[in-house]
Amino acid sequence: MTNEALEFRSDNCGRAAPEILEALINCNSGNALGYGGDSLTTELHTRMSALFEQSVRVFPIPTGTGANALALAATTTPFSAVYCSPESHINTSECNAAGFFGSGLKVTALSGQFGKLDPSSLQQAIATAGKGQAHKSQPAAINIVQATDLGAVYTCAEVTQLGAVAKNNGLVLHMDGARFANAVAHLGCSPAELTWKAGVDILSFGVTKNGGLLTDAIVVFNDEIANNIGFHLRRAGTIWSKMRFASAQILAYVKDDLWLRLARQSNGAATILANAIAKIEGARIIAPVEANEVFLSMRAAALDQLAERGVLFYRRGPELARLVCRWDTTEQELQQLILLIQQAAEHAKS
C-alpha cells in the first residue's frame, strides 16, 4: 500500500495472484463438508499426485513454519536431532517451533556453503553422534531449504547425495520448500526429480511467498509418515474447518503452471538486478543468485543512503543487504533500485 517506497524486504510483502483470488470466489457456492471432507480437497490430492508423478498426500497448512515444524515432529522422536544449515529458517526464524512441535527435539546446525548442507560434513556428524547412546540426541532427520536462505539452489544431484546420506543412516530427508517454485523454475527439472526421486521424504510446499494468500502445504511421499499427520495437524489447531478455501488456493496455484510462471517472474527480476549490480563499482553480490534473492555487499554508508532514500530491505550485517524480488516486482521498481544503488556506491566512494 506504500507507493513511494521501494519494497525489497520480502516476497511475502507482495500481492496474491489474481488467479488465486478468483478461485476463492469460484469455490464459494453451495455447502461443503468441513475439515477436508470437501470435493476440492479430494481433487487436490489427485492434482498434486499428477504433478509429482506418484501418489502423494497433501495437507494444506496455514504457514511455512507450521509445515516445517510439523513435518519434523511427524518424522522424529522427542529425543531426536535434526540436522540443518545454520542459516536455515527453522534454526533462525521460527521461535523454537521445531522444539515445540517435536516435544523438545534438538536442532543441530552444520556449516556449509551458501546455506547448503554438505554431504560429507553431514555424514561425519551422523557417524559421530553416538547413535544408540542414551546420553545423545539421536540423528533422525535432515532439513534442507530449497532455495536456500542465501539465495542458492541445490541441484538434483546435490539433493540426491543428501538423500543417499539420509537413507544410508536411516534418517528422514525434509525439504523446506518455502521457495520450491523458485528452485524448480531455476533448474527446469520436474518436481518429482527434485523431491522423491532424489530421496526427499516430506516437503514443505510453499505457496504464500509466490502469490498465495493464507496457505502453504505439506506434501508427503511416504504413506507411513502420512498416516499420523492428521492427528498432528489437528492437535496443533492447523486444520481449517472451511478447508475448501485453502485447497482452492493450491489448486489454482498449480493450474496451468501458474506457480512456475510466478516464480520465473521473481527469479527473472533478481537476475536483472544481479546483472546490473555486477557492473557497479563498489557493489558486490556475495552469494549465487539462483532464485529471487540478492545478497548485496556495499559499504555501510552506501547501504545507509539506500535506506534513507526509501529502499526497504533487511540488513544482514553492517555491509550486507538482502534484497528480495516478488512475483509482482515491476521493471520500473528494478530500474529505480539499480539507479539508487549506483548513486549510493558513488556516494560511498567519496
Add this chain to the structure above:
Amino acid sequence: MTNEALEFRSDNCGRAAPEILEALINCNSGNALGYGGDSLTTELHTRMSALFEQSVRVFPIPTGTGANALALAATTTPFSAVYCSPESHINTSECNAAGFFGSGLKVTALSGQFGKLDPSSLQQAIATAGKGQAHKSQPAAINIVQATDLGAVYTCAEVTQLGAVAKNNGLVLHMDGARFANAVAHLGCSPAELTWKAGVDILSFGVTKNGGLLTDAIVVFNDEIANNIGFHLRRAGTIWSKMRFASAQILAYVKDDLWLRLARQSNGAATILANAIAKIEGARIIAPVEANEVFLSMRAAALDQLAERGVLFYRRGPELARLVCRWDTTEQELQQLILLIQQAAEHAKS
C-alpha cells in the same frame, strides 16, 4: 456443492459471506509488510477496540482450536488445571490441543446444565483442588463456551457470576466464542457487557462458522496477558506472513454489523425449526435453542429415516440428533427438513 442433500451437519459447511470475499479482493493492491506489520492489521486493533469499548489486543489465528489452546497456554503454567464443561470443544474435539500448547496442562471437566459451568460447582472444585500442594494440578483458568456446545447461551449475569469466581480465586476466565456472534445476537447486549465487563480476560472470537473463510481471532482484554502472545503464536506457526488477508476478513466481518446480521439469520433459522418441531408429536427438543443449534430427540427409527432421505446431521446418541443452521440456510431447506421430520415421526409411530 451437494445440491440435493439437506446440510445440517455444521455451520462450517456454509459459504463465506460475499462481503468478506470482496474485502480480500479490495486489499490486494500494493505491498504490505508481513506478519502483521501492515496497515489493515493496525486498523483492526482500532476497529475492535471501538467494538469492545476498551483498548483490546487482537490476534488473527487460523482456527478456533488454535485460538482456544493458545489462549489457555498463554495464561497458565504447565502444572495448571483448566476447568470446563464436559461437552466443551476443548474437552471433546480438539485432539489434545490444550495439553499440547499448554505443555501438559490438565483439562478438568465439571458437569453443568446444557454445556454451562455452574458457579457453585466451580467454586467447590477450586476450593478442594489442593492449591499450593505440589501433587495437585493447580487451578489456573476457566473455559466457557458461548454459545455452549448444547446450543444454550450464558446470560451476562451468568458470565458475571463465573467472572467473580475467577477473580476471587486468581484464575483467568477464557471464553470460547466460536459462536460468540450468535450469543450476542441472541442476548442483544453489547460485546463489552458479555466479555470484559463480566470478567472475561481473553476471548476466542469466532469468525469462520459465521461467514468467514480461514481466520478466527484471539481478543485480549488484559495487556499483561497480551505481551507474550506474539511469541506463543509464532512458535505455534500461526502467524501468517500475508496477515493483511486475515485482518481484512475480520474487518469486513464486523463492519456495519455484518457479523450480527449473519448470526441473526442462523439463529432465526434455528428458531423456526425449533418452533415447528415443538408441534410434531414424537419429536422433542432437549436443550434450549438460543443460538443456531437444535438438539432433536426422536426414536432411532425416525432418525434413521431422516438420514436415509438425505438429511445430513450428526448423531449424538441413538435417539439424539444435532441440527445446525448456517447463516445461509434457506427457508426452503428449513421447510423440507420440517416435512421430513414430520414424516419420520409418523413413520416411527407405526
Add this chain to the structure above:
Amino acid sequence: MTNEALEFRSDNCGRAAPEILEALINCNSGNALGYGGDSLTTELHTRMSALFEQSVRVFPIPTGTGANALALAATTTPFSAVYCSPESHINTSECNAAGFFGSGLKVTALSGQFGKLDPSSLQQAIATAGKGQAHKSQPAAINIVQATDLGAVYTCAEVTQLGAVAKNNGLVLHMDGARFANAVAHLGCSPAELTWKAGVDILSFGVTKNGGLLTDAIVVFNDEIANNIGFHLRRAGTIWSKMRFASAQILAYVKDDLWLRLARQSNGAATILANAIAKIEGARIIAPVEANEVFLSMRAAALDQLAERGVLFYRRGPELARLVCRWDTTEQELQQLILLIQQAAEHAKS
C-alpha cells in the same frame, strides 16, 4: 523421629528395611561403570526375569510418578487418551506428570468400584471414542492401579478381562504397582500370573512404599516397548550415574521374598485394624481392606477427636479417613489406634 504421634498417613512415612540398607553398604566396594553399565544392574535383569518367569527389561527409576508417566509416554503418542480410574494416582496426585512426559496426552477417567476399572465401561468408552477421527484423543493405553487407590486388589481374572479389552482394541495395559507387593501377597498368586500372563504390558514396580529408600522400577514385558525407554529415561534426567546403588536396593528387595514378607506385615496390620473397627459401633469400613489401606467412615466429630489426640491420617471427606499401615507398623501402634477409635466413636455418639 516423631515418637508420640501415631503415624497412619502413608506407607512412605516408614523406614527402609535393614536388608536394603545393608545391600547399599555391601555394594560400595571397587569401581563400577556408570548409568547401568555395572554388574549389579546386569544381575538385576537376570533376577527379575527369574521372578517374572520370562525375560523382562527392568529400569530403576527414582519415583513411582516417574515410572507411571514414563511408562505411559513410552507406549503412546501425543494425541493419545489414557483410560484410568478417577481415583488413580496419575489422575489425582501427579501434578500433570502424564501430560508432561506424554507431550500433552490426555488422561481420561472412567468410574468404577473401589478404584477399579470396569471392563464393560472401558470397552464402551473405547468403542465410542472416535478412533481414527482427527478431532478425538486416540485410545492408546489403560492404567490400572494394583492395589487400587481405595485399598482393593484386582484378582488375576479381573486383570485378565481388562487385558483382553486392551488387546482386542490395540491398547497397551499399564499397571501402576506402587503397592504391587501388597497385591501379590494378598492374592497369593505369582507375579507372572498377575502381569504378563493376564495381559499387562508394562508395570510400575513399587519398592519405596514397602521398605525401599529412593528407587522404584519399570518392568517391561514387551521388547518393542523397552527399546526406546532408555532414551525417555535419559532425557527425563532419571538415569542415575551410580546406578549400582539403585539396583542393589531392588535386588535386596526381591531376595528371599523380602518384598512379600514386608507386604504381609502391612497387609496384616490393616486386617487387624479392619477387624477391630468392624466391632466398633459408629465406625464403618467403606472399601475392601485387601492391601494395607483402611478407609474409615465416622462422624466428623469423631475424626476431629482422633486428629486432636495425635493420630496422623489424611481426611478424604468430612466423614472419611484413610489409614495406611506400614511394613513397620507395630502391634502397639495398632492397639493404641483402635482404642482411640473406640473412644472417638463413643464421644461422637453423645
Add this chain to the structure above:
Amino acid sequence: MTNEALEFRSDNCGRAAPEILEALINCNSGNALGYGGDSLTTELHTRMSALFEQSVRVFPIPTGTGANALALAATTTPFSAVYCSPESHINTSECNAAGFFGSGLKVTALSGQFGKLDPSSLQQAIATAGKGQAHKSQPAAINIVQATDLGAVYTCAEVTQLGAVAKNNGLVLHMDGARFANAVAHLGCSPAELTWKAGVDILSFGVTKNGGLLTDAIVVFNDEIANNIGFHLRRAGTIWSKMRFASAQILAYVKDDLWLRLARQSNGAATILANAIAKIEGARIIAPVEANEVFLSMRAAALDQLAERGVLFYRRGPELARLVCRWDTTEQELQQLILLIQQAAEHAKS
C-alpha cells in the same frame, strides 16, 4: 568390582563416601512425613543457608541432568534461548532434557576457551538475538559449567563478569556445578563468592560425582524463582516420597567440609597425574588441569596401547583421551597409569 583394570572413565565410577552411607543408616529410625515434610529436609535448608551465607532454597533431585534441565525450565519460557558452551553437558550429553523440561526451549552454543563462555561473545550474541522479535528465540538464561567440561575452573572474577552480562540483559545465570566442589576446592574461595555474590541465580549442586550415591540438588538464590520449583519437580516425578534419605546424604556431604576434602583428593590426584605427564615426551596436556580431569594428547598408537593394557578411559578424538580422577583414586593406581603412559609414549615413538 573390577580389580585389575585401571578406572579413569569417570568420577561417577567411584564409591560412595562412607560418611554418607553412614548417614543413611543413622536416619533410618522412626517415621518421617514424605515428600520433604521431614525434619532432615528442614535441617538441610538451615545448613545450606549457613554454607552459602544467605537464605537459600534447596531441592534434592536424583540427577545432575534433572537439576540442569529443571533449573533452566523454571527460569525461562518455551520461546527462550539458553546460552552455553558447545562442550557443556546440557548441549552434548543430556539427550534433549533441556528442550523437554523447557517445552521446546533452544540451547544455543557459543564457542569459548576450555569450555568457558566468553563475556564479550555472549554480550554480542544477546545483542543481536532479536530481543522482542517474535521470529527469534528470546535470550533468557546462561548456563556455565563449573568446573568446565574441559577441566578448567572459572575464577570468581570470570563468573562475576558473566553475572554482569546476565543482569544487564535481564537473563538468569545458571551454574551447572556437577563438579562445584572441585572448583571451590581449587579456588579456595567461599561458596557464596563463587555463586550469588558473583551473580549466579540458580545452581546445580553436584553430590554424586564426589562421593554421593543417588542425589544431587538444586540451590536457588532467588525466592521468586524458587516458588514454582516444587511444581516443576513434582510433575517431573523427581520428588522422592522418602526424602529424608536424600537430605541425609547432602547433610553428610557438607558436614565438616567432607565435600571439600573429597574434592581435594580427586583434584590432587589429577595434579599428580598432570605433573608426571608433563615430563613424558610424546604426551601432552591440552587443557588446564584445575579440577579432577586431565585431557591427554598422544599419538593414536599410544592411546591404543593404553587401552589394550587395561586403562579404562574415554577417547575424545583419535589422539585425545580424557582421564578422570575420583575421590578414591589411589596413589598406586596413579603410579601404574603414569608408568603405562610412559611405555605407550615410548612405543609410539618407534
